Amino acid sequence: MSIREVAARAGVSPATVSRVFTQPRAVAAETRRRVMTAAEELQYAPHPAASSLARGRTGNLGIVVPDIANSFSATITKAVHRQARREGYALFVAGSDEFAEDEVSSARALAQQVDGLLLLSPRMSDEELTALGELAPVVVVNRRLDRIPAVLTNAQEATGHAVEHLHALGHRTAVYLAGPDNYADHVRSRGFRDACSRLGIATPELGRFEARYTAGVRAADLVLASGATAVVAYNDEIAAGVVNRLADRGIDVPGDISVIGFDDTGLAEMVTPRLTTVRIPATTAGTAAIEMLLDLVRGRGDEVHSPREVCGELVVRSSTGPAATTAVPARRSAP
Amino acid sequence: MSIREVAARAGVSPATVSRVFTQPRAVAAETRRRVMTAAEELQYAPHPAASSLARGRTGNLGIVVPDIANSFSATITKAVHRQARREGYALFVAGSDEFAEDEVSSARALAQQVDGLLLLSPRMSDEELTALGELAPVVVVNRRLDRIPAVLTNAQEATGHAVEHLHALGHRTAVYLAGPDNYADHVRSRGFRDACSRLGIATPELGRFEARYTAGVRAADLVLASGATAVVAYNDEIAAGVVNRLADRGIDVPGDISVIGFDDTGLAEMVTPRLTTVRIPATTAGTAAIEMLLDLVRGRGDEVHSPREVCGELVVRSSTGPAATTAVPARRSAP
């Protein structure tokens, strides 16, 4: 009962008021002014639900992430929010806690009330993802699937650099700490194994670990037991846990063991020693994703773009160094 | 054009289909089954916008935080999201980047399309906040204002404990690194000054600093120049920056300078040395806030609850220790 009141007060029809708010230039300047004045006096603002219903679009976007409190997720969410807001969209956020079932139900629920949906490292099945794609325009980050537009963080090459870095430092046994079973982990794991086999580095693989600090703490002791002199962890949080736990056990990083993380979240610079890590440009990825999504939403969404890749980059800091000439301390007692 | 199709297929009226989805037990079991079957076959789901329009409520909640990527904000957001989802609400998230203007516009935009709005440490003016409160049910975290239901993190006492802790360790000059100009900072600053004056500790105050690691790095050198032997920082991120920068400058923490943070975010345990910090129960605060909001949304929102307080607690770790008997190294060159 509102656009009508404004209309009445301005002495025009509701249609005109509507036009003032949706296509201002279709209204005579003078009329527009009268309407605007009336609207302000009445503190009128268009009712979003009514507008959505009539127009068939909501002006909202949604993003589903594995973990709202995870630094990498949060960085992407922040970038996405910034762009969305700039383009006049509000943003729904949902977290799945790495639980495929919640991910699907959240995504489905959002799909109905957004113009486009962003999925970060989705774990749902291909079928479910495809089905979602029918419900609403969808862009995924870090997942490959035909017909679903994607932004992929390509850490293949950078992971190779990481391994070469370790090799050059004299390491001959390195362990990869696997994270959640997702695209990013696959790429990292594969890049790691490929490079290691190329360079003749032994590669026990440990995990999977949750992508969290506490999991890294736990992982550290397993690493130590493995006898490896170098660790590549799924992400910085795990790497941080490893580094700190090793310190607690009296192991020197990088003196005894070298550690490499992924993402280059803020954390990498905050732990001691500062982490050598493969930087993933999260903000770039988020921005790219939202741009693809908006293209899809606004343009004719017919043309399925090929995946957009953003590349990782090895950042060498202080958690990597020459391999210890003797075995690591934990095994020093051996003959 | 959808509830009608389901109705047709099930051989009932649209109203019955609507009932099946909104008050299932008002429909005969057999009819309900027929409708459900038809709905599934047609992959029908109620249109949220239409439903919102007709019912006058959206099933959505919103939260506006200072910084989406900040660990404390994210933890609260996560708790809020969890509760909201559990209660069947979807959640809008907006970040203001500590910018009052964006905060207001985001909040206003959301207010129209949610059933309730949560504001975390809002910086907008009292007037704007009050106005928002007229637009939609609003609960604030860390802001005091008449007639606006609030959750307050009370760190007054715990801050006192922090200062007593420092005093007991022999510190006689402590500096507070102020953060953003918000409720939490006021409480912390005031608690700090009160306790210091009670105990006869000199209290230069530095800042304000942004609530970020890099600001802490910058702050460290100012701290050093101040000659204080102890630092209480607005939050853990600033404290972490201080600790790391001091280490870079060859200052031992806690040997030369003691550092205390606030929040006990994950970061506190990740830096070296682990931070003594005033734990703020973010998850508790978030959960409490959403519960107040839902009470407001569902109950008769008339009764303005008095603010709910959640209390801080000093967690002593390794970044605090006995005051150096000599002045800090930076001043050691003095006679």
Added chain:
DNA sequence: ATGAAAGCGCTAACAC
């Protein structure tokens, strides 16, 4: 440039 009118898809009285 503006108005009249017909919905968008769903819900909520109110009858039966």
Added chain:
DNA sequence: GTGTTAGCGCTTTCAT
């Protein structure tokens, strides 16, 4: 327990 009916507030042809 179910159907009929009248909107929710806005947008958008189609006239004028």
